[in-house]
Amino acid sequence: MGNLWLGEILATDAVGETWLHQAREAALADRLRAKAFGITPKNVDEVIERRSHLLKSVLPAFSQFCQTTLQVQPQEMLQVLWDLWLPLGIKLASGHQQLGRPLIQGILGGQGTGKTTMSKVLSLILDQLGYRTLSLSLDDLYKTYSDRLVLTQQDPRLIWRGPPGTHDVDLGLNVLDQICQLQSPVMVPRFDKSAYRGGGDRTTPEMVTGVDIVLFEGWFVGVRPINPDVFDTAPPPIFTDEDRAFARDINRRLYDYLPLWERLDSLILLYPTDYRCSLEWRKQAEQQMIAAGKLGMSNAEIEQFVNYFWRSLHPELFIKPLVKDTTVVDMVIEIHADHSFGAVYCDRTNS
Helix, strand or coil: CCHHHHHHHHHCCCCCHHHHHHHHHHHHHCHHHHHHCCCCCCCHHHHHHHHHHHHHHHHHHHHHHHHHHHCCCHHHHHHHHHHHHHHHHHHHHHHHHHHCCCEEEEEECCCCCCHHHHHHHHHHHHHHCCCCEEEEEHHHHECCHHHHHHHHHHCCCCCCCCCCCCECHHHHHHHHHHHHCCCCCEEEEEEECCHHHHCCEEEEEEEECCCCEEEEEECCCCCCCCCHHHHHHCCCCCCCHHHHHHHHHHHHHHHHHHHHHCCCCEEEEEEECCCCHHHHHHHHHHHHHHHCCCCCCCHHHHHHHHHHHHHHCCHHHHCHHHHHCCCCCCEEEEECCCCCEEEEECCHHHC
């Protein structure tokens, strides 16, 4: 089903039987995706009708977002809006209703997987459905600049912010607990990456009220510690004894984050089909920054930077096993090298 069909929805008040038939077939054709979004032959007509109404209501705000933030024409994003973001927004709204309290939705994804874009689009959709959404990044929980200076003195291997150990876990627990306990207002921490010449520091907190759904995203949100024996035969760039010792120490620090992950009601994994894509995506992002007249890293600096994070939490060791772990991850959304979305599923083994 292409944009031609979506255009028909937007152009008319009523959808013809031919178009409805096409929509039914498209919605049920991908069995894994249909299962992930709870679409069955019995409810497919109701699903299409609800999604059609939501598409029309969210389109003005979505079009503005595409043009101003993504700098693309809305027509280019209509298909992913219809196939992924709208049903996901509806699913989150349903999850909130079933809980009867604020929903804490975790979003796990590395560099370039589209965490921030998806969070912003979901906020637009949920706003149309009448829900107040808070976007919270793991970055917002970084320790202060001065605390991280002390941390680096204690462990000189922590040369960049980002890995486990550089965040204030208690701060995150306090924020999520206050929201779930319906306290209002809540002071939400925010982080300014540009402070101290890129060292980054806390900035003015944001005061929020009446939060219904929290979109808590980050590059290792929900990631669990693994068996340290795995590092004996770890993949590159974990080469030396020092690399393996660093990986084991970072793995131990993950235990401190488990209370935070316990606050998640659900976890979505944005999963690159090839983890090495994140290196190319980072290079593309830096080149765009440089082209726009901003400071950016060279390719050699980017490789050093990305390798540092792969040495701390290697995607093959920490992320890949989660794809099949339905006790931790509730939905997997595959990401192709061109940033497009691939398969969407909850449990691929029982398809």
